[in-house]
Amino acid sequence: MREIDRRSKYDRRVFLKGAAVTAPAVAIATSTGLGITDAWADEAGTLTPATMKTLLKMARDIYPHDFLGDSYYISAVKPWDDKAAKDPAVKSLINDGVARLDQEANERHKMPYAQVAWENDRVALLQRIEESAFFQKIRGDLIASLYNNKEVWPRFGYEGSSAEHGGYIKRGFADIDWLPKA
Amino acid sequence: MAKFDLNDSGVVVIVGSGAGGGTLGNELAQKGIKVVILEAGPRIENQDFINDEWDSFGQLAWSDMRTTSGSWRVHKDFPNIPAWIVKAVGGSTVHWAGASLRFDEHEFKIKSAYGNIPGANLLDWPITLAEMEPYYAKAENKMGVTRTNGIPGLPGNNNFKVLEAGAKKLGYKEVHTGRMAINSEPRDGRGSCQQIGFCFQGCKSGAKWSTLYTEIPKGEATGNLEVRPGSMVIKIEHDQSGKVTGVVYADETGAMQRQKARVVAVAGNSIESPRLLLNSASSMFPDGLANSSGQVGRNYLRHMTGSVYATFEKSVHMYRGTTMAGIIRDEAKNDPKRGFVGGYEMETLSLGLPFMAAFLNPGAWGRSFTSAMEGYPRMAGMWLVGEDLPQETNRVTLDPNIKDKFGMPVASVHFDDHPNDVAMRDHAYKQGAAVYEAVGATVTYPTPPYPSTHNMGTNRMSEKPRDGVVNKFGQSHDIKNLFVSDGSQFTSGAACNPTLTIVSLAIRQADTIAGAMQRKEI
Numbered sequence: 001m002r003e004i005d006r007r008s009k010y011d012r013r014v015f016l017k018g019a020a021v022t023a024p025a026v027a028i029a030t031s032t033g034l035g036i037t038d039a040w041a042d043e044a045g046t047l048t049p050a051t052m053k054t055l056l057k058m059a060r061d062i063y064p065h066d067f068l069g070d071s072y073y074i075s076a077v078k079p080w081d082d083k084a085a086k087d088p089a090v091k092s093l094i095n096d097g098v099a100r101l102d103q104e105a106n107e108r109h110k111m112p113y114a115q116v117a118w119e120n121d122r123v124a125l126l127q128r129i130e131e132s133a134f135f136q137k138i139r140g141d142l143i144a145s146l147y148n149n150k151e152v153w154p155r156f157g158y159e160g161s162s163a164e165h166g167g168y169i170k171r172g173f174a175d176i177d178w179l180p181k182a
Numbered sequence: 183m184a185k186f187d188l189n190d191s192g193v194v195v196i197v198g199s200g201a202g203g204g205t206l207g208n209e210l211a212q213k214g215i216k217v218v219i220l221e222a223g224p225r226i227e228n229q230d231f232i233n234d235e236w237d238s239f240g241q242l243a244w245s246d247m248r249t250t251s252g253s254w255r256v257h258k259d260f261p262n263i264p265a266w267i268v269k270a271v272g273g274s275t276v277h278w279a280g281a282s283l284r285f286d287e288h289e290f291k292i293k294s295a296y297g298n299i300p301g302a303n304l305l306d307w308p309i310t311l312a313e314m315e316p317y318y319a320k321a322e323n324k325m326g327v328t329r330t331n332g333i334p335g336l337p338g339n340n341n342f343k344v345l346e347a348g349a350k351k352l353g354y355k356e357v358h359t360g361r362m363a364i365n366s367e368p369r370d371g372r373g374s375c376q377q378i379g380f381c382f383q384g385c386k387s388g389a390k391w392s393t394l395y396t397e398i399p400k401g402e403a404t405g406n407l408e409v410r411p412g413s414m415v416i417k418i419e420h421d422q423s424g425k426v427t428g429v430v431y432a433d434e435t436g437a438m439q440r441q442k443a444r445v446v447a448v449a450g451n452s453i454e455s456p457r458l459l460l461n462s463a464s465s466m467f468p469d470g471l472a473n474s475s476g477q478v479g480r481n482y483l484r485h486m487t488g489s490v491y492a493t494f495e496k497s498v499h500m501y502r503g504t505t506m507a508g509i510i511r512d513e514a515k516n517d518p519k520r521g522f523v524g525g526y527e528m529e530t531l532s533l534g535l536p537f538m539a540a541f542l543n544p545g546a547w548g549r550s551f552t553s554a555m556e557g558y559p560r561m562a563g564m565w566l567v568g569e570d571l572p573q574e575t576n577r578v579t580l581d582p583n584i585k586d587k588f589g590m591p592v593a594s595v596h597f598d599d600h601p602n603d604v605a606m607r608d609h610a611y612k613q614g615a616a617v618y619e620a621v622g623a624t625v626t627y628p629t630p631p632y633p634s635t636h637n638m639g640t641n642r643m644s645e646k647p648r649d650g651v652v653n654k655f656g657q658s659h660d661i662k663n664l665f666v667s668d669g670s671q672f673t674s675g676a677a678c679n680p681t682l683t684i685v686s687l688a689i690r691q692a693d694t695i696a697g698a699m700q701r702k703e704i
Contacts (some may be wrong), residue, residue: 001497004559036577062387062547123548139547147539147555148236152696157559158501158535161233167376168339173503176340178496179621 002172005156019117032125040074046085050114054098055138057114061122062139063146065155072152077138097134104128111158183497184408186218188441194695195429195443197415197458200273201684202668203449204393207409208401209692215699216406217446218441220245220397220413220431223269223449228278228395231384235537238383241277244269248453249581249594255630257597258663259544264595266633273413274451274635275681277382279506280362280390281529282327283678284318287311288516289524289569291675294515296523301600302383302571303481307673308645308654317625317686323433325391325685326370336366336375337360340502341530343561346627348617349510349528351611356511360529363681364504366683369654377503405649413439416590418462418664419470420448426471426664427526432588443696445663445704449688452637452670453481456578457593459641459651471650472641472658472666479579481572483639483675486603487631489531489541489596490614492623492668493557501533508564513613514677522605524676526568528614533563554627562618566610567636569677571600578640599662636680641670655694656687663704 041049041056055077056070084091098113103126105113116122129135146152153160162168186193194210198220207219222246222361230239239245243266249317250257250264261279267274289474291306322330336359338346339579350358364385365374370570375389384442388395401407412434420426428442448455456479470478508530515525533541535558542554576598580591599607615626644650648661656671658664667688669680676683698704 001499003497003520004499023385035399041495063555064549064552108256111516126517139545143539144236144536148536153535156535156555157499158499159499163376163378164501167378167387168502169375169377171502172499173339173377174343176343176498 001115002173003178004153004154004159006157006169040078044081046091047081051094052113053081053083054101054112055123057092058101058126059142059146060127060139061119063142067155068152070125071109072146072149075149079145093134093137097132097138100132100134101125101129183402184216184405186216186408188439189426190216191214191442192216192444193442194447195220195441196447196449196667197394197397198273198449198451199271199393199409199666200223200268200449200451200668201275201278201393201681202688203671204272204275204397205685206447206449206667206692207407207689208397209689210407210695211401211404212372213692213696214406215696217401217408217477219407219409220415220429220441221271221409221411223271223411225271225325225411226384228386228388233378233380233383233386235383235534239288242268242270242384246586247584247592249477249584249592251594252576252597252621254597254599255544256633263633264597265451265636265637266451268638270394271398271409273390275392276384276394278392278635279381279529279679280680281506281679282322282325282361282363282682283527283679285311285314285367285676285683285699286514287675289617289674290314292524299571300525301573302602303574305642305644305649305673308643314544314683314686314690317690320679320689321682321686324346324689325682326365327682328360328364328366329358330361333369334366336362336364336507338508339377340498341500341503341532342508342673344621345496345508345510345528345530345564345617348620350599351620352617354510354512358509359507360509362504362507364507365389372585373395375504379501379503381505407438414459414588415450415458415554416588418448418564420464420466420471420661424466424661424663428704438665444699445665447665447667447691447695448641449667452640452669453578453593453595454642455666455668455670458547458581460580472660472664474660475644475648475650477642477650479576479640480574480641481639482576482578482597482637483570483630484563484597484634485609485636485652485675486526486566486568486570486606486610487565487636488607488611489629490566490611490618491561491563491629492615492618492626493554493560494560494621494623497559498562499559501534502601504566505532506530510617513610522602522609523568524571524602524606525567526606526610527677528610528617529565529567531563531565542627542629544630554625555561557625560601564614564616566607567677567679568610569608569675570603572599572639572642572674573598607632630686636669636675638669638672638675638680643671643673656691657694665691665695
């Protein structure tokens with residue numbers, strides 16, 4: 001069977017740059033998932049860096065994929081800063097939502113949500129706000145902002161557009177080789 | 183190409199250009215009858231289709247405001263998208279899967295076959311399978327349906343091979359790559375299937391039959407057919423004698439136009455067609471046109487549907503190749519011993535990663551959901567499609583509050599499953615899972631129905647005028663020169679995909695209209 005190269009094009013590009021020692025450290029850190037600086041959150045103009053980091057943690061807890069580095073989740077939540085800048089209703093939805101989530105966390109763990117150590121404990125906090133417009137908005141948006149990002153498709157073994165490659169007629173539409181004989 | 187005057191009262195006006203309207207338009211044009219098709223959506227040719235689920239949805243889907251109510255889960259998850267259908271020239275034949283099956287004999291007479299079922303509004307069709315057979319044959323030839331007319335079946339893709347292996351292990355007998363209106367070899371000026379996938383996003387190679395690049399250009403070539411895209415019909419008008427005289431529509435610029443007509447045929451799919459009849463209410467017809475029975479909009483059918491996805495140890499890559507070329511037909515029979523009347527088909531289906539995220543279990547989150555998503559390349563999938571029972575209360579009405587940009591009330595769709603639908607779905611989920619478990623599935627996912635692709639029944643055919651909206655030819659009981667030409671004329675929905683029956687009825691209706699015009703009856 002023709003299997004799929006799970007590295008995204010993005011990773012390959014950065015990897016090559018990294019090999020040539022031209023990429024900035026943050027890009028290499030991003031691509032390797034070795035951790036990431038907080039610079040992306042500081043770039044936010046309307047929402048606070050702490051709020052952005054809370055949204056990132058939420059995104060990871062709502063749709064946790066351990067093989068995806070933070071960069072994919074950051075791309076998914078970063079547009080909220082722009083949306084908040086353009087629409088005060090969005091800004092207060094997010095700020096109020098994060099405040100309530102942190103309040104739930106402080107009451108139970110004496111620390112804000114993003115600092116609660118175990119995913120299970122954070123998920124229990126999210127379940128308390130699951131019905132809120134804030135949670136539903138963040139979750140619903142992630143369905144497209146995370147899974148409709150073409151950079152993540154190869155990581156899930158999805159090949160995307162095929163017509164320009166002549167379809168799959170010569171690229172493995174019927175190459176399954178492990179089934180019992182019918 | 184033909185261009186008819188707005189004041190030409192000799193034309194047949196068809197509202198919609200899909201399986202019903204596009205076919206009827208070409209058939210009439212071939213007979214020398216002047217036809218104007220008014221299509222609400224734009225004309226998008228197949229080279230411009232997009233192999234990307236969300237981008238394609240934005241390009242093709244009918245996304246005008248609609249509202250919903252009822253206990254169906256679509257109302258909760260997608261409250262303003264009751265149906266996944268197309269707003270473009272070619273209508274839903276642009277995104278249909280191509281499955282082209284004939285009704286069984288009993289599916290034309292379910293009241294006789296199933297008896298009285300509480301809560302259901304069963305009725306026999308005023309036509310039989312025997313009457314339909316010659317038209318089914320014409321439709322299969324026109325559309326190039328595989329496994330008919332000596333056309334070979336499509337080759338099976340990976341998703342089919344999993345389905346086939348599981349079905350055979352389970353003892354199912356009728357398993358093959360389907361009767362598909364997709365060329366397995368070049369035919370009718372169109373090439374053979376390139377196994378692109380993305381059948382639901384419009385077939386870029388044109389191997390799949392769509393009125394967009396078959397019926398419509400053929401009709402236009404006669405000089406008798408004019409298609410006006412971007413033309414949203416908002417009202418059908420009539421004279422003092424009660425005959426329809428034409429339609430008012432918003433053209434591509436939004437300006438209101440009045441096209442006169444000798445005959446009007448409504449083929450806007452089963453949500454818009456009743457909406458148009460209801461929105462055309464007048465002092466003579468206060469409940470809407472063709473609605474003396476009160477049945478316009480009622481008996482909305484969407485099929486008992488659901489999907490089963492299953493994950494295996496090794497790769498499947500279900501999205502490669504033809505989306506629906508695979509079927510198990512053994513459960514399509516009517517066998518009430520299973521705990522429900524009617525039957526269902528099991529057909530291969532795949533979604534891309536973005537739609538899988540949206541539809542696998544809408545609203546779900548957390549590790550059980552992401553674990554399922556991570557199985558994506560090792561997944562196989564099938565769609566379950568069976569007969570749902572007509573109920574008077576499942577209906578399309580005019581929303582009392584919300585209007586479109588032309589000031590017309592939007593459609594509101596109410597749907598509740600009948601207990602028979604629920605029993606059938608439970609059985610189908612169980613059998614679907616068993617098919618995959620038979621060949622080593624490690625986990626199966628009973629996936630809820632998507633927004634409706636098979637919309638039927640809202641202007642039903644009936645022998646007696648008090649029971650339905652149109653007669654056996656799709657001619658309205660109340661108004662002689664007003665016809666319904668889409669799936670809304672279905673008296674009941676059968677187990678199988680509806681398009682072949684819609685096309686067959688349109689071919690038959692063209693004979694009826696041409697004959698009646700010749701005899702000056704209309």
